Amino acid sequence: MKRKRFTEEQIIAVLREQEAGAKVADVCRKHGISDATFYNWKAKYGGMDVSDAKRLKALEEENARLKKLLAEQMLDAAALRELLNKKMVGPAAKRDAVAHLRSAMGLSERRACTIIGADRKMIRYSSCRRPETELRGRLRELANERRRFGYRRLFILLRREGEASGINRIYRLYREEGLAVRKRRSRRRAVGTRAPILVEARPNARWSLDFVHDQFACGRRFRVLNIVDDVTRECLAAVPDTSISGRRVARELTDLIGRRGKPGMIVSDHGTEFTSNAILAWSKDHRVEWHYIAPGKPMQNGYIESFNGRMRDELLNESLFFGLDHARSAIADWVKDFNTARPHSSLGYQTPAAYAEVLAATGSSTAQIEGSAPPPVAQPAPQGVTETVEALIAAG
Structure with a gap:
């Protein structure tokens, strides 16, 4: 100045x-x-x-x-x-x-x-990290192949291929590449006190049944009967068809028992197929305990509901089916991949088939000690609302 x-x-x-x-x-x-x-x-x-x-x-x-x-x-x-x-x-x-x-x-x-x-x-500041081009490319390839997988399952797949990077690095690259799966979550509600039934950690201790619906490219609807082992989380059967009656359910269960053995208990909702005379007679003839959840409480059959959600998210919403044959082949391939290749978070990111082999080879007690998965706990209906096959038969 x-x-x-x-x-x-x-x-x-x-x-x-x-x-x-x-x-x-x-x-x-x-x-x-x-x-x-x-x-x-x-x-x-x-x-x-x-x-x-x-x-x-x-x-x-x-x-x-x-x-x-x-x-x-x-x-x-x-x-x-x-x-x-x-x-x-x-x-x-x-x-x-x-x-x-x-x-x-x-x-x-x-x-x-x-x-x-x-x-x-x-x-x-400018980063001094390596570009990691190959790892990024492989991560993008896996994410494109399995578009509904998060970074944890992609990390398991990379680890199977011999990748030595830790989960934190995979998560960083996953975010930087913009591969995050956006998912709409429903609001959690209080469900009150539940009365769980402990299930022995062995295959065939308990099965769950439920239907999931979809439609073909022409608009015609079809349904899929899903049967899941609640302990090993294996999908025992996924039967797609335009119409599945109670007799068809009984026939599929008979074929499944011939291949795998008889379950200790079967859990389902009050669908007309599961409360039909054919199912009541089948349960009585095969001496299989059939447990019905409380009406309007799908969370009491959480294992099959979770499986249905994964099937819809990873297969049904991602595929366009042109006919029943196409749907059967696609669902069969996905079920095989689910049982033998897909990491399951509830089993310590083991596959259901591998976890079932561990249970069969070492027994339930050893598997619970050595395995990272907790012992399964089923969520049935609370006391006072439980219905069985005998109760339905007695009621007419």
Whole structure:
């Protein structure tokens, strides 16, 4: 800033000379100023003494400082408005915000960092990590093959191929590649007290049955009868057809028992196929306990409901079926993959077939000690609402 030639005290002294009777021209010649400068001084400082001039100077400085603060505050507010729709969580997002403020508003790096509260060292930091191109490519390939798999199951698949990276690195690459599976979750509601029944950790201890519905490309609907082992989580059968009656269910169960053995208990809802005379007679003839969940409580049959959700999410919603033969072959391939290749989170990310082999080879007690999966616990109806085949037969 250029230094003034005359201070306020000197200016007031010059004005006092003219007020004492000296001519303006003589005063201007004496002090080397123009007439315009003299009259400007007189308009600004006329009638003042030295203290008034100092007070005026202080007010002008204060006013200039307040104007500067106001301008800076308005600039900060404008910068924050520029970032209203930007998410500033994490170093990368803050780097983008600083770059945007510098390009859009012409702010300095220091000022932009002050506005968003970022450290300049963090803004200038550049990553030294390896690009990991091959691992990223393989992760994208697996995610494209299994579009509904999250990073945990993709990590298990990579580990099977010999990849030594930890789950934290896989998760970072999974997020950076934008492979996250978006899933709408329903609101959790309180379900009250339940009365669980402990099931022995062995195959065929308990089966669950339920139907899942879909339609062909032509619009015709079909249904799939799913049968799941609650202990090993294996899908024992998935029978698609346009119509499945109670007799058909009984026939499928008879064939399944011939291949696998008789279950200790079967659980289902109150569907008309499961409460038909054919099923009641079949249960009585084969001496298999049939347990019906409480009406309107699908969570009491949680294993088959979870399986139905996985089937719909990973197969039915991802496929377009052109006929019954196409649906049967696609569902059979998916069931085989589910049992032998797909990692199951409830079994410590083992496959159901591998977990069943462990149970068969070592026994339930050893499997519970060595295996990472907890012992299965079924969720039946609470006491007082349980219905069995004998109760339905007695009721007619």
